[in-house]
Amino acid sequence: MGGIVAIVGRPNVGKSTLFNRLIGERRAIVEDVPGVTRDRLYGEAEWFSRRFWVVDTGGLDLEAQEEIPAAIRRQVLAAVDEADLVLFVVSAQEGITPADESIAQLLRKSGKPVLLVVNKVDAPVHELYVPEFYRLGLSDPIAVSAAHGKGIAELVEAVLARLPQEDEGEVVGDDAIRVAIVGRPNVGKSSLVNAILGEERVVVTDVPGTTRDAVDIPFRTPEAEFVLVDTAGLRRPGRVGRGTEYYSTLRTLRALERAHVAVLVLDATEGIVEQDRRIAGYAWERGRAVVVAFNKWDAVERDPQLSVRYEREVRRDLYFLANPPVLYISALTGRKVSRLLEEVRAAAERFRFRIDPEELDAIFRDAVLLTPPPSVGGKRPRLYRMRQVLTGPPKFVVEVDDPSLVTSGYLGYLENRLREVHPLPGVPIRIEAERYVARRRTPSGSV
Template sequence: MASKQLPAVVLVGRPNVGKSTLFNRVAGRRRAIVAPTAGTTRDVIQEPANWRTVPFLLTDTAGMFGRSEDPLQKIVHEHGRKAVSNADVFVFVVDGREGLVPADYEIASAVRSTGRPVIVAINKTDDRRARAGSLDFYELGFEPVVEISAEHGQGVGDLLDEVIERLPAKTEEQKAETPEPRIAIVGRPNVGKSSLVNRVLHQDRMLVSELAGTTRDAVDTGFRWHQRQFRIVDTAGIRKPGRVARSGQVEAVSVLSARRAIADADVVVLVIDATLGASDQDGAIAGEAERAGRSVIIAVNKWDLVKGEGQDFSKTFDDKLRFQLKFL
């Protein structure tokens, strides 16, 4: 069961205005993938953060605003819309270098209709050209308007001061908050990691499609189970290093993010496709978790698809699995 304990601070804005860079700056680590390709972020990324001892859940909306050639854009938009509906405060990120454009008015209309507080963050104002056009953004009709440079950190503290002023008061549950054990869901592409996470959460939190590489960021979500709070992390599929290197920057950073999720986890769940069986790559992923000193659980998915394989299938599958993962 998914749980929303912390107030949600949601970043919105056009593609490539610097939302993911700002997210990483506030989160204090590289959680969202940053690349010059518009629409790099697909999933709604969340990370608990705090400023001046005030905790909140920072959310980076995927590329839900603006045109995209991404075949998953419809699903991306739906997930982003859910994040917007759950916001307590919006940080509307705009590009100071490009100035005010028609798409900014469209986003302004969308967030204004929610009735939630909106703070405009004019990004890239370390550039003198951006500072010259800052006054134009007051036309959007929101206050305050804060000039920042997400890349260099300038003005981010002032922005966060404005954010926490507008957050709802802490509940007793938040005051009594304890650290959440982290569960990383890892494996090769298309083994069903995101489907498993969605099943645990009882909601379509993660993007799911037949396209390999659908998940790019490591996406974590809090949930409750038997009166305990946990954080489950869906990760990008990890392919062999040679294939990742040939694929390009986005997949390379996605895999790096998945490996970081393993290092940060308390428990690692390695998902294996029953129709394919255990492979050397599954062994390599499990080996990373073992070297990191993490507890490892093996989850064999799609077992319903091999029920007709005969009585000996289970034993053969189990023997191969034990051989590939004999070091665990």
């Protein structure tokens, strides 16, 4: 992913409209995974074959305030700190307000790149008001109408010119297992990172991070090479309190974008809460293998039934994770931290799973014979074959005469039959229907 763009501004300047305009018809990052709440503050934009995150920070109501309140100041600083580029949105129709001046002053001190976006230039007369905004002392104002799409192409060109290229600075080999430590604030992610790096069997290598704002830490054990991705902020617990929940969520999304395996850290003193389910959904939708780790096991009562209860909660509340491995660890004492790395390595192997084509064909044919696909509108699809097209995570294609006749429920059935033979716990399996194309064999025998 080629960078993070944060949209900042006071209420009613059209930030959300600009957000929706930038992400276009692309889906929001968080899908409608059962048990997972859609979060509309994050979007994935793609323009001119380049992708980047877009974050709508919400309205900053600074008017009638002599100084920025401490809580709002922390929110703005958190947004600016995480972003590669800030879009400061103002309204041409309202002119410069005291709130605009306060935010502009804050942004000038931040040292981050800022584009001044003058929105609501909906009519020619509004263009006369644009030069006024030079007074804010930021970049040249870019006039747009987010509601009508005017000036958006020019804005996007300016954005892309200031964002890092995708995968800029990549230095880690393909064989290393990329691990994202994810979880809600205060579950012990920072302590776990430090516990992993403090293991006697771990050798930390001093390699620069692979992105401008992230810190990737490669290390190795006798069994495998690993990379803890995007640990900036995880190794400094104090940063968590500086921003709101959705800025730590942004760090999670950025880490998951580049990971193979996500370690979902839960608080053993509290059990599973809604935010845990949401973060688990982020990892699953991004197609990452998941290992669940209940941290702070040293702090809970020695109840022999507690682990049984938590296992049951994982199967119930995080059922979409396909029976992930569950560990009970203590980052403070080091309990089962080595075992956690072993489970991560096993999850990475499952993540790269590839099935023998003949075995897959046998599973597919048996499944179809046992339960043929249902009819849709009086028509029953004709299934020809199933083949694996990708690993990491495993992705399969079912070739059919009419893909529109294959229901999601039937694709789920095929996944379940495949998991009966290869459970792949904690690893997503993607199955799609694709139109069958007859292949003619040439005289030489090639396809």
